[in-house]
Amino acid sequence: MNVNKGFATLAALCASVFVVGTSEYLISGLLPQVGADLDVSVGTAGQAVTAYALGVVVGGPVMALLTARLSRKGLAVGLMALFAAGSAISALAPSFGLLLVGRVVSSLSHAAFLALALVTAARVVPAEKTGSAIATVASGFTVATLLGVPLGALLGQSAGWRAPFAVLTALAVAGTVLLAAVLPRQEVPAARLRDEIRVVARRPVMLAIATTAVGFSGVATVFTYIAPLLTWVSGFSAAAVSGLLLAYGVGSFLGNLTAGKLTDKSMSATVRGVFGGLTGTLLLIPFAAVWQPTAVAAVLVLGLLATATIAPLQGLILRHAGAAPTLAVSANVGAFNLGAAAGSVIGGTIVAVGALRWTGLAGAALSLIGLALTYLVLPRTRTAQDAEPEVSTLTAA
Template sequence: MKMNKGLATLAALCSSVFVVGTSEYLIAGLLPQVGADLDVSVGTAGQSVTAYALGVVAGGPLMALLTSRLPRKGLAIGLMLLFAAGSAISAAAPSFGLLLAGRVVSSLSHAAFLALALVTATRVVPAERTGSAIATVASGFTVATLLGVPLGALLGEAAGWRAPFAVLTVLSLLATLLLAAVLPREDAPSTRLREEIRVVTRRPVMLAIATTAVGFSGVATVFTYIAPLLIGVSGFSAAAVSGLLLAYGAGSFIGNIAAGRLTDKSMSATVRGVFGGLAGTLLLVPFAVVWQPTAVAAVLVLGLLATATIAPLQGLILRHAGAAPNLAVSANVGAFNLGAAAGSVIGGAIVAAGALRWTGLAGAALSLIGLALTYLVLPRTRTRTGTRTRTSEKAAGHEAPIVV
């Protein structure tokens, strides 16, 4: 019965994350319609994407601090209702200013809800399945990218850009009901505000957050411009690129789940293996894209590895955060978004310099920096006799605890 309750909780959290994740990039495919309807340029309409991202990066930690003493179940329901309100404002917005307001309102719940979902997920499974629980919840985002965003864009093309936001409003309300039905009741956390701040400023936690931001920026440097790369260099048609991106999304889903299971066995080996694989793949991208078969292989491998960082990196944060994880996990969620934004800027500068083909080299360098940072977050220790020992996997329950 306890296992069934745990599975129901994970399913509810994953479904809710799917709804939230769909909202983040949905509007990117609807910008021309938004601009025409609200009488702004496409470039101005694109600020709605930026506003959401900034809301996640800045608002997530702020919301985590403001809600740190609230009961977890009530907070989850409240955050989903806040998201529903933002979606409803966006759907009904008569002006671009109100659309921005709706996007910011939704974004405020994004990082805080995901952080809450990840922490809750690890509490309803045995300690040795922490990585799998994180990956299960995070898969809501990969499915959102794979299905939610393109389906929302299709709905927007057929029924207008407001329709997907109206559907998101309904789905978020349904997710709220599901959370109310299955989430276990928990007492309000006993941790104080200063404890949350003290945890997030600890060296291992800050290094783990930096690893997330730097490492994920390597993926974003290439992926942000993957469509023009495949069309302009590899010679694929736009339709073929759409199919490849679908395959990329499917690979991301598989890679995330697989990394969760591997994290249960060895967090350090998984995170280093993923970053090493990313560095190698990104390094080969500029050479692989000149021939279509190798370009396809590079896209598929990149998809498998891109989201495989989520489970081990979030596991790192949870391991070092101890009894005060909410702010730290929320900040790490923001670090993924910050990394995506930084990677887009770096890739954009390379593309503007006429070096579209070579974005992979910058991505590989960033992934290597991320790999190097993992050795600071998960350093090897020595026994009293000087023999090297493996890094702690306390979270997975397999190796001796690390001293930090």
């Protein structure tokens, strides 16, 4: 693949990742409107995040296994079409139950598509640039947080919560057409299903997946309910909350790209620094939220750290995956969403008992566990460079 075609391929994938990524947390900024329109509580409305996340966790690995032998181009186009169908169901849902159905349909394409994009990115750069490549593709996801989620929340404020899902459907259809036009045809992957399963069963991969799930649940515990926290505790208007979500997205975008570059230098230091920072930030949020200036600072720092674990943890998995990375990467994408599901349930429980302000304490405890797990994934005595000989052994196994 020449440079121009490679750039066009990655650009199309990144644009599509932006569309898919917008869907995941779009509803987080619309919970009060969804709850009022469909006659459910804010805590119940938050379970629309849970439904999507669980769809990714369960459906992602299943889709990866079922599609392992399909053409990459056909798979990408089909996954985007499935996502468009789910978004349309969500936009038209007359009840909360049907909204959940639409969310699950969309979620089935999420992990498999993102895995496809990340694996493609890693294969078009030298091995020592894997972290930066992963961060570049994942920037589609962070730009979704930067622009898609807050703009969707702003549109939902003025035109109703269904309007953002209608726009998302149109963008998904456009993404499907773009992928069909731009992606080159590729040979069917040579890896067998048992190769994919064997990679996931490797200890470093399993530990990385566990670290992702536990660590990210801390972020989700707070972020799922960030709109009511900023409205009811900090006293911001709905329009101001949209602006703060934009600030969160700026932090996510910058943090992801920075973490990618740092991962190329030291994977272990990067992932531990991120989890340590998350633990401290989440611990302070209950106290920062009561004063608007510190609430703004806390949201910005949380955004800076929230997605910075993507590059080091996905890079670790790709390092051990060899020629069969699809299921492992998809499982780790699912782990982020398992963390989102767990976090939204934990946060919802805390909100239900009237303790919305204190979700950060639970989040900090979960991130601290994630930090502890990093010492099992990447022992202090090992560096990224030291791990290279082991990769060859594992790949050949």
